[in-house]
Amino acid sequence: MKQVTIERLGHQGDGIAAGPVFVPGTLPGELVEGEITGGIMDAPRILRPSEMRVSAPCRHAKSCGGCQLQHARPDFVAEWKQSVVRQALAAHGIEATFREIATSPEQTRRRAGFSAKRTKKGAQVGFHRKRSDVIVEVPECRVVDPKLSAALPLVEALAVLGASRKAELSVLVTTSLGGLDVVVKGGKDADAEMQQQLSELARRHNCARIAWGDDAVLTRRPPMQKMGRAEVSPPPGAFLQATPQGEAALLADVLEHIEGASHVVDLFAGCGTFALPIAETARVHAVEGDKAMTSALDHGWRHAQGLRHVTTEARDLFRNPLLPAELARFDAAVIDPPRAGAEAQVAQLCEAKIPRIAFVSCNPVTFARDAAALLRAGYVLDGLRVVDQFRWSTHIELVAGFKRQ
Numbered sequence: 001m002k003q004v005t006i007e008r009l010g011h012q013g014d015g016i017a018a019g020p021v022f023v024p025g026t027l028p029g030e031l032v033e034g035e036i037t038g039g040i041m042d043a044p045r046i047l048r049p050s051e052m053r054v055s056a057p058c059r060h061a062k063s064c065g066g067c068q069l070q071h072a073r074p075d076f077v078a079e080w081k082q083s084v085v086r087q088a089l090a091a092h093g094i095e096a097t098f099r100e101i102a103t104s105p106e107q108t109r110r111r112a113g114f115s116a117k118r119t120k121k122g123a124q125v126g127f128h129r130k131r132s133d134v135i136v137e138v139p140e141c142r143v144v145d146p147k148l149s150a151a152l153p154l155v156e157a158l159a160v161l162g163a164s165r166k167a168e169l170s171v172l173v174t175t176s177l178g179g180l181d182v183v184v185k186g187g188k189d190a191d192a193e194m195q196q197q198l199s200e201l202a203r204r205h206n207c208a209r210i211a212w213g214d215d216a217v218l219t220r221r222p223p224m225q226k227m228g229r230a231e232v233s234p235p236p237g238a239f240l241q242a243t244p245q246g247e248a249a250l251l252a253d254v255l256e257h258i259e260g261a262s263h264v265v266d267l268f269a270g271c272g273t274f275a276l277p278i279a280e281t282a283r284v285h286a287v288e289g290d291k292a293m294t295s296a297l298d299h300g301w302r303h304a305q306g307l308r309h310v311t312t313e314a315r316d317l318f319r320n321p322l323l324p325a326e327l328a329r330f331d332a333a334v335i336d337p338p339r340a341g342a343e344a345q346v347a348q349l350c351e352a353k354i355p356r357i358a359f360v361s362c363n364p365v366t367f368a369r370d371a372a373a374l375l376r377a378g379y380v381l382d383g384l385r386v387v388d389q390f391r392w393s394t395h396i397e398l399v400a401g402f403k404r405q
Ligand SMILES: C[S@@+](CC[C@H](N)C(=O)[O-])C[C@H]1O[C@@H](n2cnc3c(N)ncnc32)[C@H](O)[C@@H]1O
Pocket: 239, 240, 241, 268, 269, 270, 271, 272, 273, 274, 287, 288, 289, 290, 293, 315, 316, 317, 318, 319, 336, 337, 338, 362
């Protein structure tokens, strides 16, 4: 047994003591005791708790691997998430002030990725235990929309129907205006009989759509998502913002950062989360790597009332970013890249000198790199906000504006 004092929280949410020793479930300042194996104290006894410690609100917190920070006060989590962004920016010599963090309420996540395994009695369904392939049942998850918790019997039925004895099924369930939108991976091939049974399950559980691997997509109703005045039916599993509240917070800041623009380019546009609401006041060119997503966006725009003109382009913005000559016609840009950031596209934006840019990011490290390039090109950073859609997890998202001086 060894005693250590936690000095800081690592990026995966573990407490870190000198050594380094990683101690999950602990907070800075805490004195803890336990066995250390391979630099990890897996089952610490807390001898001196932090003032920031609370009892985890979720009864599954100890076993489930979904949340890493349920044992910390919300103000601690908010400050920690901001400090991760602050440090990433400081590594590039950037200082920034933060707007108030926007944390999504409990039980608002619109999508859950469940794991499911067949058992002798039926199936086991839930999330993975921390650092393990054991599945933990989570009927009272505090993170996901209750409609997703209510889908657990459906996920179980899907596993009984189509999981092989050995392989694990991954079942992505998303709420939609038409009912549950489900994508199943890792199952047996869907023959005609199984498709018939899937159809019966979809009816019984009021699903809008079930996509079974790459074999079969069964659509009872279009799984519409509201994007401004438009409704969009995304391709199965396509990116969506994690919570309606997080999406609204991001969108409000994006609209503020590009206010007054008349022609906007939306880079990494997805299915139109930002492009379609922006089209209420400005023309938009939406660029996205996935053709199925640009088609969904275009279809949503064509069926909506009262929007300005929206054009779409399927294009790989890592290999083939929009060039300054192509960017010259826009007076604002929105950019929301994946975790890798947008180094190539930002280099072109720096040349293009568009007056205003709204930047949404899910990775503080690549954001800081891309922000530094924009600042070197003469932009100033304005209105940085952490938007916490992944409550109690270590995931961090942010939105910021860049203006030319
Ligand atoms: C963080 S999501 C943002 C989507 C959209 N802005 C939204 O809020 O719903 C990033 C998007 O970038 C797209 N993407 C990933 N790699 C890309 C690439 N190399 N070129 C263009 N788009 C890419 C993904 O398909 C995804 O839709």
